[in-house]
Every structure is written in C-alpha cells, then in structure tokens.
Amino acid sequence: MSDRTEALDGAGAPVAEAPAKRVVPSWAWVLFKGLVPWAVVITIWELAAASGWSGSVLFPPPSAFLSYAIESDFRVGFGGDAMPIPIAILVSALRVLAGLAIGFAAALATGILISASGSFSDMILPLVRGLAPIAPIAWIPLGIVLFGIGNPTAVFVVFMGVYFILTISTVAAVKAVDQRLIKTARSFGASKGQVWTRVIFPAVLPQVFTMLRINFFAAWMAVLAAEMVGVKNGLGMMIILGREMFNTKLILLGMCIVGATGYAVDVLLVQIQRKILWWQQS
C-alpha cells in the first residue's frame, strides 16, 4: 500500500512482544533462593538427629519419614483398608477442587443474581454476611449429620467454606466494574441481559478467582479436618492413623505430603489465573 500505511503500522509495535532483558537467568535463581531455606532447615534437623538428639523420636528427620514411605510400599492402613498414598493425595485434592469449583460457580451465580435484583440484595446480603465468617471447619459436624461419612461431606465443607465469602466478593466486584465498559457495550446495542453475560460476568471473574485462591488454604485445611474426624480416607486419615498408632513417621510424612499437595494446588490456581483469567480491573 502507500507510505502512510507503513507510517501507521510503525506507529505501534506491540508492547508485550518485546523480549524482556534479564541479566540473571531468573527462574533458576528464584528456584535456588527458594530452596536454600529448605536445605538449611533439613540439614540442621538431620544433623541434630544424627548427633543423638532425644527429640528425634517425636520428630524423626526427613530421611527417616521419607524412607518410611518406601518401607511401607507407599501404602497406609492395614489389610483391606490400606490405601496407596498417591490415591490418598488424589482423593483429598479432588475433594477440595470439587468443592472449590462448585462453590465458585454457585457464588458467581448468586452474587450476580443478588446484584441484578436491586432491592432484593438488601434482604439477602445480611444473611450471606452473617454466614460468611463461619470457618469451613465449623461446617464439618453439620456435614456429617446431613451426608454421613463420605465424599459429599468433604465437598460440602469446602463449598460452605467458600460459597458465602465468594458471593460477597462477587457483589463487590460487580459494583467495581468499569462503567465505561458497560456504556460501551450498551452503545453497541447490548441488551441488559447481554451486558450481564458479556461484560459484567467476564469482568468480575478474575477478582472472584483471586478471592477463591486466598480462601483455598482454609478449604484445604477443612477437607483434612473432615478426613480426620469422619471421612475415613485421604491425607487427613493418614495423619490421624499415625496418631492412633503413635507412629510419628507417618504423621510427619502425612504433614509433608499435605504441605506439598496444597502447594501444588495453589500453583495450579495461580496458573489458571495467569493463563485463563489474566485480565485485571484497573
């Protein structure tokens, strides 16, 4: 085309395409810095145990409880009740993810309905705000009464733990949606319904998801607590079994796996946020 075409094309190179200059290879450096404190703690722990520290009976070092996993053939429990450790991890992780997913979807729907319904929100919000501060763990007894011992109870506990707080978060996020986006949509002929589904809904997703991430740890704890007191499998059961048998290796192994699994799920949530729900309200 003409000269002015080139001029216009030159007017805006894409900003994000420029490669960032980094002096230090960043990921390796970050990984290194993250691992150093772990190495220090584990080294001190191992040295203390090796030098005959009496506490190592109650606090067996990683070398002892990790090798215990191999000795027990990566299984916990006895006979027919025995469960492979990977299955225990999967069971606990799936319970929390199911509860989070259902809670997230339900809270978005409720929050949007409340926001859309004007005066109805004055009636329903105080109720939600009264239920939100109840810790997920506090729902366990009710869950057991309602659903007995099993998966529904664990999912119920996670759901109740995040549903109310995410509903409040959705209502707040709807209020904060950039009015110019809404006006733009309307000026392009979007109906009221379309403004909700095509503008407000996508606009609030990242903020509510951030809230979900913040509440994930409480939900994770609740699942484990539920597994300790009633739901007889998963990682929580593994730890409580250790207590019942006074097997500190099993307890610490369980704690270690709980930490690692929780960390992994959090990383998964961060990745979802970065790759799928990356836009932020300004």
Next chain:
Amino acid sequence: MTTLTCQRVGKVWPGAGGTSVAALCDIDMTVENGEFVAILGPSGCGKSTLLELIAGLEPLSSGRITLDGKPVAGPAPGVVMVFQDHSLFPWLTVQDNVGFGLAMKKVPKPQREARVNELLDRVRLSKFANHRPHQLSGGMKQRVAIGRALVESPDFIMMDEPFAALDFQTRVLMQKFLLEVWLEFRPTIIFVTHHIDEAVLLADRVVVMSAGPGRIIDEVRIDLPRPRRMTDPGFNDYRARLTETLEREVTRAHAEDEGLAVASAA
C-alpha cells in the same frame, strides 16, 4: 444519514447530601448530516455528559434531543461512541472486540467474520487479529476502538477525547487516519477535545463550551481547505480566536471561584 438537534438540553446530576450539580445548561446545537463538529472546552465542562445524553446512555433532565427528528430514547442503531481510554474489552481478542457490536445484534458468524476482517484490514490490524488489547500500543488500541465503531457502518460517531492519551506522533497519524475514514464513509462526527489545534485541524465547525454548568459560548466555522496543516495561512487566525475565547472563559471561571472563596470567607 443522521442530523442531530439539541434544544435547551440540560442535565443535573444528584450530588452529595441531597444537593444537585448542574452539568449542562440550555445546550442548543444542530449537527448536519455528514458534518464533522469538534466540541472544545476545559475539563469538567460537561462535554462527556453531552455525548452520553446524545448516545442515549443517560436520561435528559430537560430539553430535547432528536436524531433525524426522532427523540433519543436509549442507544440507537447506527450511533456509536469511542471513549478516550478506548474501552476495549480486555478479555476479548482484537477481532472479537471489533465484532462485539455485530455479535450483540446476533449477526451470523460467517458474515460477522467477513465484516470484521474487512475492518481489521481497513485499520491495518489484520496481523494482530488474535492479540489481546494489553499486547497493543496506545495507538493500536485506539485503532481497534475505531474499527469497532466502524464495523456497523455507523451514520453517527461520537468521540470523547479519543486521542488525548496518545503521544504527539501517534496522535498526528490517528488524526490523519480519522479524516481518511470520514472522507471515505462520510459519517456525522462529534469529536470532543481540549486541544485547540486538533479542533481546527479536523472539524468543519468548532463549538466552544464553558464549565460549571456546561454551556455553549461560541461557535466557529472553519473555512480552510483540506487537507489542512497547522502551518496553513489562516490556521493561526482560528487558533487565536479560539484561544482568546477559552482564555476569557478560564479567567471568568477563575474570578467566579475567587468571588465564591471571598464570599464564603466573609
């Protein structure tokens, strides 16, 4: 095509504690079919409010606005708006942003895609069809916003300081681009700006507004041949006249503020 008339248009916003703020007062204005009108005025003079009223996004407090004789009651087809900060939907790709209006009107996908591709080519962003807004520069974002406005072949485009956030070079290119588009499609354009040069460079007619409440204080027809340059003979006369009008207005507003301050101190 579209002719706009505003008759004694007023807008009052509810303020804090039951008070109210008059944003616009007695706006009388006519914009002819295919005309390019610039609205010039200081910040807070109600320029944006006026556009929102014309676009049917806000109800009037008084007066009457008609498009081709029909009173405005809500967003009308063929009337589109471009905001200063481009207001692209960050979660949509460039092509989905451009096709937004067509998708809202449930235009079938094949037709929509064909039209979007045509427009992307026109705003020279075909290569960036699948990019997201945050990956684009300011000028490119504003081109997407203009593409999104043009995709429906609008009769009437309102632009609220569309180039204010751009650097000088990009702004000059965008002004040229807008004029090309206008000459090609001949939509009616209302272009809000606080740049005197930009107003004189682009518009057939410049409407000057004052602040608190917004009123029209002057109207100047720009009789310069296109394409215009800031170095053209005659350009300076318009610039001088508009500068003088605005300065007088700013001085008056300032004196009024001082007067208020004195009155409240006494």
